[in-house]
Amino acid sequence: MPERVYNFSPGPATLPYEVLQQAAKDIVNFQDSGIGLIEISHRSKQFMAVIEEAEQLLRELMDIPANYKVLFLQGGASSQFFMIPMNLLGDGKKATYLNTGVWSKKAIKEANQFGQIEIAYSSEEAKFNRVPAPGEYVVADDSEYLYFVSNNTIYGTQFPEMPKSEKMLIADMSSDILSRKLDVSKFGLIFAGAQKNLGPAGVTLVIIREDLLERTPKNVPTMLSYKTHADNGSMFNTPPTFSIYIVAQVLKWLKAQGGVDGMEKINREKAEMLYNAIDSTDYYRGHAEPGSRSMMNVSFNLPTADLEKKFIAEAAAVGLDGLKGHRSIGGCRASIYNAFPREGVVKLVEFMKEFQAKNPA
Numbered sequence: 001m002p003e004r005v006y007n008f009s010p011g012p013a014t015l016p017y018e019v020l021q022q023a024a025k026d027i028v029n030f031q032d033s034g035i036g037l038i039e040i041s042h043r044s045k046q047f048m049a050v051i052e053e054a055e056q057l058l059r060e061l062m063d064i065p066a067n068y069k070v071l072f073l074q075g076g077a078s079s080q081f082f083m084i085p086m087n088l089l090g091d092g093k094k095a096t097y098l099n100t101g102v103w104s105k106k107a108i109k110e111a112n113q114f115g116q117i118e119i120a121y122s123s124e125e126a127k128f129n130r131v132p133a134p135g136e137y138v139v140a141d142d143s144e145y146l147y148f149v150s151n152n153t154i155y156g157t158q159f160p161e162m163p164k165s166e167k168m169l170i171a172d173m174s175s176d177i178l179s180r181k182l183d184v185s186k187f188g189l190i191f192a193g194a195q196k197n198l199g200p201a202g203v204t205l206v207i208i209r210e211d212l213l214e215r216t217p218k219n220v221p222t223m224l225s226y227k228t229h230a231d232n233g234s235m236f237n238t239p240p241t242f243s244i245y246i247v248a249q250v251l252k253w254l255k256a257q258g259g260v261d262g263m264e265k266i267n268r269e270k271a272e273m274l275y276n277a278i279d280s281t282d283y284y285r286g287h288a289e290p291g292s293r294s295m296m297n298v299s300f301n302l303p304t305a306d307l308e309k310k311f312i313a314e315a316a317a318v319g320l321d322g323l324k325g326h327r328s329i330g331g332c333r334a335s336i337y338n339a340f341p342r343e344g345v346v347k348l349v350e351f352m353k354e355f356q357a358k359n360p361a
């Protein structure tokens with residue numbers, strides 16, 4: 001087996017090694033049943049225990065109030081862009097969106113099909129290098145909800161504090177769920193594609209306040225109604241069993257790291273190391289404004305595009321993989337989600353110093 005590299009990929013992203021090792025065994029023979037994990041019925045006792053464990057751990061780790069449902073859906077985070085307004089906005093109803101990147105823009109495009117969408121803030125002209133401060137936008141009185149993306153994966157920006165509003169909050173937390181403390185009760189709905197901070201691709205977590213399940217218009221297809229999945233414990237049809245199993249394992253691992261509090265502490269430390277390295281020289285420049293910096297995705301530039309290319313290639317050659325920035329802003333991006341080990345950040349910081357010394361601007 002090749003030596004494991006440090007994988008800075010933005011998603012699908014690195015997972016805890018012990019989770020992968022356990023999964024490798026369980027895929028072949030799940031709990032000594034003689035049947036592989038991905039072969040068992042989703043309605044078997046064994047799988048029912050897995051999905052229940054995943055939900056219980058999530059409830060415990062995120063302190064999810066009893067009046068919220070936890071759903072494991074398919075269609076990726078991107079399907080939530082339309083499911084949210086389709087279920088929660090009626091004709092002529094209004095919702096407010098904060099435009100902080102590609103993922104919010106896509107959500108806005110879909111929401112426009114279902115209601116009246118107000119964009120209360122946009123950082124698009126500045127290449128989405130920041131998120132708004134609390135006083136920088138107004139949520140209309142007749143808005144049903146305030147929608148935002150808590151962490152902007154591509155640009156490396158993150159709301160340092162969650163927005164506050166009289167209206168219910170709806171957030172895309174695909175790239176920072178379970179990375180820091182959160183008050184779920186302020187939200188109507190939270191969703192996250194699993195492949196960044198929770199597990200493999202194939203499952204999308206939705207946490208929805210129960211009363212909202214009654215809002216869905218009658219003409220919404222059965223599979224696209226939240227109520228269908230809530231009423232059936234995410235088992236209306238075959239759920240993505242393998243992905244849900246991995247999520248359960250990742251949550252167990254996370255609990256062992258000290259839960260969300262423990263994770264947040266480690267995440268802050270990792271991000272600080274990297275931003276300190278960036279700030280200690282003019283050679284590296286962060287893309288995000290300091291007040292909007294993400295703990296999960298650290299985007300930065302080198303003096304020239306050629307140096308960036310060389311940096312990415314030479315880093316990969318020493319086991320620091322996946323540092324290429326998103327094509328929309330170029331440069332480099334280090335994605336350091338929950339499961340990304342601290343030692344990998346230490347190694348990257350060392351590499352940055354060496355590279356600068358060998359390749360003056």
Ligand SMILES: *Cc1c(COP(=O)(O)O)cnc(C)c1O
Nearest residue numbers: 076077078103153172174175193
């Ligand atoms: C990756 C990502 C998405 C898209 O997720 P899919 O599961 O591929 O649809 C949406 N929002 C954010 C914040 C993301 O990082």
